[in-house]
Amino acid sequence: MKLGDVIEILEAKLLAGDERHRSLDVKTAFSADLMSDVLAFAKAGSLILTGLTTSQVVRTASILDAAAIIIVRGKIPAEETLKLAEELGIPLISTRYILFETSGRLYANGIVGCVEKIGGTANGAS
Amino acid sequence: MNRSYEKTFSVEGGNFDNAGMASIEIKKILKDLQISDDVVRKAAIAVYESELNIISYARNGHITLYVTDDAVNVDVRDEGPGIEDIELAMKPGYSTATEQIRQMGFGAGMGLYNIKTCSDRFEISSTVGEGTHLSIKINRNGQ
Numbered sequence: 001m002k003l004g005d006v007i008e009i010l011e012a013k014l015l016a017g018d019e020r021h022r023s024l025d026v027k028t029a030f031s032a033d034l035m036s037d038v039l040a041f042a043k044a045g046s047l048i049l050t051g052l053t054t055s056q057v058v059r060t061a062s063i064l065d066a067a068a069i070i071i072v073r074g075k076i077p078a079e080e081t082l083k084l085a086e087e088l089g090i091p092l093i094s095t096r097y098i099l100f101e102t103s104g105r106l107y108a109n110g111i112v113g114c115v116e117k118i119g120g121t122a123n124g125a126s
Numbered sequence: 127m128n129r130s131y132e133k134t135f136s137v138e139g140g141n142f143d144n145a146g147m148a149s150i151e152i153k154k155i156l157k158d159l160q161i162s163d164d165v166v167r168k169a170a171i172a173v174y175e176s177e178l179n180i181i182s183y184a185r186n187g188h189i190t191l192y193v194t195d196d197a198v199n200v201d202v203r204d205e206g207p208g209i210e211d212i213e214l215a216m217k218p219g220y221s222t223a224t225e226q227i228r229q230m231g232f233g234a235g236m237g238l239y240n241i242k243t244c245s246d247r248f249e250i251s252s253t254v255g256e257g258t259h260l261s262i263k264i265n266r267n268g269q
Contacts, residue, residue, distance in 0.1 A: 035231035039171050040240050044163065056230045059146030063153060063170045065163070088150070 001026055001110055003068055003091060006047065009105055010070065010095035016082045017068070017091030024091070026067045030114045031103050035060045042066065043114040049102055053077035055084050062088040072099045131159060131193040137180040139206065142230065145181045149174035152191050159193060165266055168244040169198045172262050175237040176202040182227045183207060184257065196267060197246075202260040209252040216242065216250075 004022030007014055014021070030042035031049035035056055038048055044065040050057055053075050061069050069085070071077060074096040077085075085092040095102055133155065135148040153170040161169075173189060180187035184206025192199045209215045216238050223233025242248045247263040 033231060034234040034236075036175070036234040036236035036240060038231075039175065040236050040243070044167060050231075052231045054230050055143075056145060056232070059150060059174070060231070062150055063146070063167075063174045065167060 003093075005109070006068075006070070006106065006111075007093055009109055010093070010097055010102060012070065012093045012095035015071075015076070015092045015094050016085035017089075021068070021091040024067055027111065028114045029070075029103070029106055029111050031099055039064065041115055041118070046114050047106070047111070049099060049106075051075060051099060053081060055081045057081070058084045058088060058090055058092070061090045066090065068093060070095060070102060072097060072102045130195065131155070132191065134188050134190040137177055137187045137189060137204075139181060139183070139185045139187070139204075141181055142226065145178055145230070146174055148189055149177050152189070155191065156193070156198065161193070161198065161266060165198060165264055168264050169200065169262075172241045172244040172264070173200055175241050176200070176260060176262075178232055179237055179258075180204045180206075182223060182232065187257075196265060198264045198266065200260075200262040200264075202262070203257065204259075205257045208254040208256055209250075209258055210254055212250055212252060 003024040003026055026047055029047040029049055032038050033050055033052050038060050042064055045067050047068055047070055048061050048066045049070045051073050057069055068091040071094045137148055152173050156166045184204035187204030190201040214220055218239045219235040221233050221235035227233040245262045246265045249261040252258040
C-alpha cells in the first residue's frame with residue numbers, strides 16, 4: 001500500500017514530509033506507546049503507530065529506518081517534534097482515530113504487524 | 127586488528143532534550159562507512175538505548191565507536207550510581223525509571239535487554255556508586 005492510501009484510509013493529515021512521501025510503499029506496522037518496545041520489535045520500513053508526540057518518537061523512527069510515524073487520537077506534536085521530523089526526513093501523520101481503530105483499519109486493508117507474536121523468533125522476548 | 131575508524135561522543139546525564147543526538151550521528155557515520163543496513167540498525171539501536179541509559183541514570187558518560195574490518199564495536203562508560211543487581215537489570219520489563227523517563231516512552235525495562243539482543247558479544251560490568259561499563263560488538267559479516 002502507498003503511504004498516500006494510508007493517509008486517505010485514516011482521514012489523516014501529513015504534518016511533516018512532502019508529497020513525494022505519499023508514493024512510499026508500506027506493508028507492515030507496529031503500534032506502541034513504549035519506544036523501547038518499538039526498538040525491540042519494529043522492523044525497518046514499517047509504520048510506527050503511537051499516541052506519543054515527543055521528539056523521541058522521531059529519533060526512534062529514524063534509528064529504525066521506519067517508513068513513517070502515525071500519531072493517533074488526534075494529537076498534534078509540538079513544533080520542535082515536527083521540525084525534527086522534517087530534518088530527519090521522517091513523514092509524520094496525524095489521525096483522529098484511536099490506536100485500536102487505526103490499527104484495525106490498516107489491517108483490514110492489508111497492512112500486517114512487523115511480528116505476529118513474541119517468542120520463538122530470534123528477536124523475541126518471552 | 128586495524129581500527130579503521132574511531133570516535134568518542136560525550137553524553138550529559140539529565141539532558142533529555144538532546145537524547146538520541148549521538149546515536150543519530152553514529153548511525154550516519156556507519157552508513158557513510160557503507161556498513162550493511164542490518165548491522166547499522168543493530169548498532170544504532172544498541173547505541174540509542176545506551177545513550178538513553180546515560181541520560182536517564184548517570185551524571186555523564188562517553189560512547190566510543192570503533193569500527194574494524196570485521197566488527198562494529200561500541201564502548202559505553204558512565205559515571206553514575208552503577209547497577210546493584212545486573213542480572214535483574216537485564217531482565218525484560220525490570221525498570222527503575224522515573225516518571226520523566228516514562229513520559230518520553232522509555233523506562234519499559236527493555237533497554238539492556240535490547241542492547242544484548244542487538245549484539246554478537248555483550249559485556250557489562252558495574253560498580254555501585256561509581257558507574258557502569260558496556261562493551262558491545264556487532265559482527266559485520268553475519269554471525
